[in-house]
Amino acid sequence: MMNALFLSLMMWIQPGCHAAGEIVLTDKGKARHKIVLPAEPTKAEVRAADILRKYVQQISGAQLALVNENNWKDGEPAIFIGNTGHSGAIGEEQIAGEGFAIATDDQHVYIRGGSGKGIIYGVYTLLDDYFGCRKPAQGPAVVPKKQTLTINRNLLDRQIPQFVYRETYYPAPLDPEYQEWHKLHSFGDLWGLWGHSYFKLVPPKEHFAAHPEYYAFVNGKRRATQLCLSNEQVFHLAAGYLKKAMADNPDALYWSISPEDGTGYCTCDQCALTDKEEGTHAGSLIRFVNRIAAQFPDKQFTTLAYTYTIQPPAVTKPAENVIIMLSSIDAYRHRPLAEETSAAGFRKALQDWKKVTRNIFIWDYTTQFTNYLAPFPDYFLLQQNLQYFADNGVKGVFSQGSGETYADMAEMNAYLQAEALWQPHQPSDTAFDRFMTAYYGKAAKPMAQYVKALAANLHAAGVALDIYGSPVNHRNDYLSPIAIEHYSTFLDQAEKAAGSDTLLAGRIYNARLPLEYTVLQQARLYGTDKHGYLVPSGNGFAPARQFAARVQRFAQQAQKAGVKELAEAGIGPEAYAKEWQSILAKPWQPSLAFGKKVTLLHPFTPEYTAKKEATLTDGLTGNTDFALNWLFVYGNDLVATIDLGEAKPLSKVNVNFLQDARHNIFLPTNIVVETSTDGQSFQPVAVQPVAAVAEEDFTAHVENFKLTLKPSTARFLRVTAKHLPQMPAWRGNDKKPAICCDEIVVQ
Template sequence: MTRTMNSILLSILMWGSTGCSHAGGDLSLVSGGRSQYTIVTPATPTKAENKAAGILQDYIQQISGARLPIMTETSYKGNLAIYVGNTRATTGPEKIKDDGFFNGTADQSVYIRGGSGKGVVYGAYHLLDTYLHCRKMSGLQKLIPTSKDIRIPGNMKDLQEPAFIYRESYYPASTDPEYLEWHGLQRFEDLWGLWGHSFFKIIPPKTYFDSHPEYYSMVNGSRQPLQLCLSNEEVFNLTVAYFKKAIADNPDAMYWSISPMDGAGACTCELCKKADAEEGSQAGSLIRFVNKVAAQFPEQRFTTLAYGYTSKAPSKTKPASNVYILLSTIDAYRQTPLETAPSAAGFRKNLQDWENSTGNLFIWDYTTQFTNYLCPFPDYNNVAANMRYFSAHHVKGVFSQGSGDTYGDAAEYNSYLQAALLWNPQADPAAVTDDFMKSYYKNAAPYMQQYVKALIAAVAQTKAVLDIYGSPIYSGKDYLSPTLIDQYSALLDKAEAAAENDSVLLRRVLKARLPLEYTVLQQSRAYGTEKFGYLVPNGNGYSVNPKWPNRVQRFTNLCKMAVVKELSEDGASPDAYLQEWNKLFNQKWIGGLAFKAPVTLANPYTPEYSPMKEKTLTDGLFGNTDFSYNWLFTYGKDLVATVDMGSSKSVKQISLNFLQDPRHNIYLPGKIRIEVSADGSHYKEVGVKNIPAPEEDYTAQIMHYQFPVSGTARYIRVTGQRLAAIPSWRDAGSKLPATCCDEIVVE
């Protein structure tokens, strides 16, 4: 059981006993496939107590063949019992914290007691895992040893209480209810009646905006369906009415979210603006509103997000006693612990202020690259430090957001490690890792551990940045360089060789290799015609590397085996990814007269989004709707690029693409101007295209522009004049529009 690694090191299962009496201090639960023990529950057992008793009965029978009877204490008359729950017969501490449990032995009997919630169920699985050597590593995979004899320590006194009341590691394994209970984890689906960004679930714009725009935020002088207007009394009344019905329909829910939508657009009407000014934070109007709603339902717990524009705690109003703050770590890079990371300075200040404001603080943390779930993201060695930091600041719960229900980098390992540290931040991460590797990868464990250590070491040595919105392309210059990829690959080759005689184990190793293969494929798109690219010389041009179609197909098949549902947040499925590649494979390569010509820029590109620098415009490669690949990203300034073809050439046409992606504040230029020159000093305008202001549409799309030219030229100057400001329908605070161009083709 991952949350109790220290107990694993101290507790040893004793097999091979004879008889039913205890010898040497051990209790013999089963001997020779028979048992004199009975599982005893309280006279009126709770649902959790009944479940725990059934779990023990089932697993003990699977291990030994002995099926222990289950009886209530009013019917039981013997003296050899496994007492489950709050029976009259008891031992151990008088009180146990929520979800905590106690496993103990006294007078030849075993006691499994739990605090409120699922404590007794967690206690049953802890006994099975720590003392009976049953294991459940990921999803439905579990190990149940077999023996006719079962013995446990006769002096067992094992109290386990979780550090956090809410513990979620959001990976595919968490879709398995037994895995959750085995490892002491939870799911927001089971705890929240309403979760996350909830404003528009409560008051949907499709229902109300046309008739009541005043319910929604005032932004740039007009009402827009971006957030709610929290000073509007009818918004309050509708919210109360919503929760009256929702709570009646779901009375068992522990929490209810009242939280802004994901994005900007805070209301700036006079009343909301006044409240925020008084509080020194745009969370001011939010906390006042949530407190007001929470006062109508004093028996309920409400959560709200300290995220984006609501990250900063109000200076005056404190959250009510039944209001919980879910503070996000989204702005921090992940290569170093949050306690010291320079990028987390803002988060640390907000954490301190919220800690001073409320005793009900949760954290929304992130442990994956959302733009590329399969990209190796070795932040594993920081999990322990982060959990200890949260605990030290009196955080009560953590939502550790990984790849969700789709397979992502190191999903099984991440889930296992996080489960241990969410339960006990003081657990030894090295011991947890060693336990996982040996149990999950068996013969391949040494090489898998070396692979993980190599990734972690490379991040430190190359001073890489782990950005949850990064890319394997951006990291190709540091911890995901081709040289290091070769080193990682060699370790995984050894892991595969060690697993080749075990088909189940081999599948696990192949799943672990998917992120590295994904990195190679994605980087090959950016390298293009260069070394490590997917194109190879063919005559006077280039064609697809003949190995690549099969490689992509094999990758797609492995993705399906690993249950990869999407490659990024709301991104492509494996089949859609294959279609992207097939489109590239079928696309005729076009070099043009400007292929590999040097480019001079009047304004700088954005380096973190333009890894191939200015040569992006003449490398013969085209981008897709993901701005991470083969786009020259220019932020806040015009794109002014001059291409030098080396000598005067006859030119008939110049074409280029621009990307529009409002979600990432990327827009088509307002004007495109094409100029040509023979000497680089005197330019002649040969084409202009005025582009209408964009209407509200968040779809990412590529626009193609062609300009016919007649004559000769050596220099081509392209100007993409950016929009003066981000459109009013896309509130982005103080951000400026960006421009993305992928290739200048001269024919």
């Protein structure tokens, strides 16, 4: 953290303040100072000097001479970079971690760094905080033009990072200069082996056929879901892999030994006994990781406290060179993690791990993985959550955003997170105001109003912000059509302020993409209603004019903005446009059940069923997105009774079900259609058995079932779809199977 001296100094020493006088570095485009490096500078010190020379020339036109300290003449005005013998008041004090110090006296400037890239961070901070340069996003930095460049005399700016590992995962930090400018890390640089790593250590493709005993024993059978950590050969294979990998990558700081995503943990006698002794499935994991860590005492290992390993063992403590990476995946994001009810399990896990180790990293989440472009207004909670981590002794944070693909306010999120990862207890508005001014310029005010309005409306709505949610489920609150119109007024003002500035206009268009995406997604849900994509046509409905063109414009702008996929492992803008083309080309199908009342025996899952019971008779079908136009029933049969209003002759029922094993959604095992004249006594008129679930089928797809009914006339029709009684063993988790139905078409 910033020390007390720095905090007090910064209250009166700020860029542009002249109370203590100024040192003139360049005057009318000519350099007055030289850069002085140590006699034997490090690579980082040389790079820092080159960075400073490059930007001073861009700012002022002046070319700073570069000399080694043994060639510097005493008394010449100098900018001392690195551990020189003339580092003045900051020359003797050791700088912790990747910290740095910037200081001046009456004539000279001194910049020193701690370990790693500390000296480079110091130079970029000088450029940003004192020379007015900005790097709000990827691409070229914003550089002011001034031939005379000055800095205050007698200043001292010491900074030490709060976290030893700092990563925000958005497109901007993938720019190498952005990463260094904002003092960030990358798992690609720090880790020799990252994330879910079991199957990198012992790949099933190489070993499972001959040695199934290396893998988890689940429901009475060996399966390639996780490793069997009590198997001695698994230990030797993992240690052998790491030994070779470490030799190939000696500079890597961390090595991950972590379960695969999902459950399917081993329940063999030895693993089960270990977990029972430890009181958690993390017991066998920590014992295994500790054994590996003991083989490589000079290396650091990370492992995941995630899903079934989230609670620490009761007996075995992590070794000193083992770091616990704790996940916050189960928490909603509309309130700070320190307060949110759904984060109670995470908070407890954090406190419990703190009792057994000082080495904790956090794997946090700041985007909606099912809809990267959906507005996700946790913007002003990011810093609060990082403060909570800091106050609880967390040493590092991986803040997972949308990765390489553009997402809602991706540039702003990366910037705010980067600032808070370095120092979470800085004034909360500082980074936000700096970003808005640097990135949106003359449109900063309406853009700030837009962002604040979204966040305020989310708070007022009091609804859950889910990283696996959908914008269609908020059509009645902060993403209602009225609210979207209100937000659009701010973006309209921003576009007006941008005027002929095409670069700025493009940034505002990108910021508008989440609203347009929400409108398009909600149009699928509204369907034949107001705000839907269908309008009356003859005796049915047809797509509204110009709707196809609107979709195409969105897709083109999304591609231009850098949207590669609209969801985690999902489709891109081009495929999204084609998906819409298919929807718009599909004739609307009339049904005797259209708009009729539906009664359910078992409840639907509200967070995924925006239209409630009406989902089954709204005239709309779904695709592979389970959160859109599907009635989602968890752990129960679908039993839906439709009141047709009056007795009618019935001949056919057409119904779709979704198969999406990744989200625990499976086809029914059997479909039964019954009819009734009074709604009390029902007679079966069709039965459709459904084939068993295929092995290892994780492909999301829609299955259509056409049932021919026994000739009957009835007012009431009941459809029963039997859900899978238990999760297939190959799925590898202990959740209940869900069933999804989109529309019951009756003829």
